[in-house]
């Protein structure tokens with residue numbers, strides 16, 4: 001019987017014979033009786049080698065301790081020794097000859113091992129290639145994309161994904177992070193509804209085809225059949241769940257009469273369908289299988305971890321899967337009357353996971369017991385890990401002010417709670433190529449920006465005044481975004497020599513106010529009520545200042561877009577805004593200044609106006625400082641690749657631990 005080291009060396013010998021460029025194929029090496037036993041890919045990087053390679057070691061698990069593995073390898077030699085180590089993965093070498101290596105020794109003998117090599121098929125009696133996809137993800141030819149050392153099968157579950165559906169930042173994130181992860185070597189599926197509302201936007205789904213797989217979902221007192229549509233684009237499997245309840249005028253969540261009354265039903269369907277998708281959909285010829293990672297976004301997807309724990313694992317399914325809840329906005333939790341629990345297709349004994357009791361002050365009448373179900377809470381107590389979209393927000397939600405009633409539960413899970421700042425789609429938001437704007441510009445030649453401004457003034461019917469500071473706001477007209485502050489500040493702000501343009505839709509009272517303000521301040525104010533992506537690009541490019549007085553802001557994308565377009569953000573010092581906008585300091589760097597915008601606090605009309613006035617003064621009187629602000633913002637590194645690398649670390653941590661709910 002070979003010793004452990006022999007086996008490692010033998011496998012590495014094979015690895016060296018393989019010439020690898022990328023690392024998409026997964027090869028299995030089987031020993032003894034040809035049985036390949038796949039075990040969890042649960043690794044934590046221990047060291048980064050000087051030559052760029054990684055050394056990984058799996059944490060020892062109590063019930064598998066008997067076959068301790070004693071050496072650390074780096075692909076060519078033993079570099080360390082340890083007791084009681086069970087599994088090891090050897091990461092890449094710079095020359096790409098070994099992508100990774102994974103052993104599962106037991107009682108001193110090797111039953112199996114898994115090696116990740118490159119994209120070349122190896123014909124060897126002990127090796128067979130499995131589940132390698134031939135398709136390459138889109139990218140600039142010849143451009144080296146960073147690749148992950150350990151790849152996963154990732155299932156995004158989301159109520160929106162741009163360009164198919166978008167009402168806000170959730171759509172942006174779920175439209176671009178999956179592409180970035182796929183480019184790094186992961187197999188990625190995004191599951192979201194196939195919304196059809198009878199407008200031109202329906203054609204975004206034209207590339208998705210019915211894959212003739214149907215699933216029957218028992219819920220809401222009956223059985224619902226859903227279909228799956230699929231499009232493979234940019235290296236990602238975009239899967240759209242189809243059901244009649246997704247076909248209606250309006251946006252994904254509501255119409256002019258408000259939120260749909262059956263949203264809990266619609267998103268319950270989404271979650272059940274998403275749990276089935278990896279098991280049954282033969283995408284590119286292969287299902288994703290059970291050993292996958294669910295990234296569940298906000299409350300709409302939050303039943304997924306509960307279903308994994310309550311519906312699947314008791315039957316031995318998804319035992320090796322993990323789930324991560326990504327919180328984009330804690331203010332929306334999917335709270336419904338307790339009586340609806342029986343509709344969700346969950347076993348009765350799992351009621352506690354979703355149980356929610358409103359505090360006395362929040363109850364509506366004396367007989368109201370406050371009993372409810374809270375879908376987001378269900379994910380908080382069952383997901384393996386929790387992420388938010390910035391570090392500051394991940395801290396804020398564990399405090400009573402930011403926790404929306406969930407701060408204690410979130411605090412209890414602090415050890416698995418992290419914040420990762422969103423990236424942006426730098427191809428869509430690029431002032432030197434943007435198809436929506438009047439003139440292109442870049443950090444090297446800013447001259448096009450003022451043309452974007454005058455074109456915007458012309459389009460909006462405002463006086464064409466290139467020197468007049470122009471302030472913009474883009475976003476959902478919602479309490480979160482601090483529209484009430486803008487409303488209160490407007491009479492005073494309109495006494496200054498500025499122009500102000502707002503784009504947004506949402507709360508009818510703010511829409512009404514925007515229309516009224518337009519007639520009160522004809523030469524200075526424009527309020528565009530509606531959702532319009534090209535206009536949002538033109539405002540971002542044309543304005544000098546972007547205002548974001550958000551009450552709370554989990555990350556915020558508009559300030560990131562603004563900085564990329566040389567538009568200076570003036571923001572409330574909260575959540576992701578405080579993490580991404582660096583306050584201007586005119587005295588730093590021997591008077592050449594530092595910072596990318598202005599942050600104000602507290603959240604009051606006075607402090608917002610005072611920040612805006614400092615900004616407009618700087619714009620008028622300190623041109624070189626202004627240009628410095630613009631350039632530092634434009635230079636910021638906001639690509640998704642940065643964030644994707646941090647997501648990968650969270651994936652590794654998720655697989656190190658056993659499932660949170662077994």
Ligand SMILES: Nc1ncnc2c1ncn2[C@@H]1O[C@H](COP(=O)(O)OP(=O)(O)O[C@H]2O[C@H](CO)[C@@H](O)[C@H](O)[C@H]2O)[C@@H](O)[C@H]1O
Nearest residue numbers: 168169170328475476504530531532536553554555556557
């Ligand atoms: N009327 C309109 N017309 C055209 N485009 C419009 C628009 N209104 C909004 N948008 C666009 O929608 C996106 C909004 O992004 P935010 O980050 O501000 O979003 P939101 O609060 O929805 O998202 C939540 O999720 C995101 C993603 O994680 C977090 O950044 C954020 O803090 C959190 O509240 C931007 O792309 C913006 O341009």
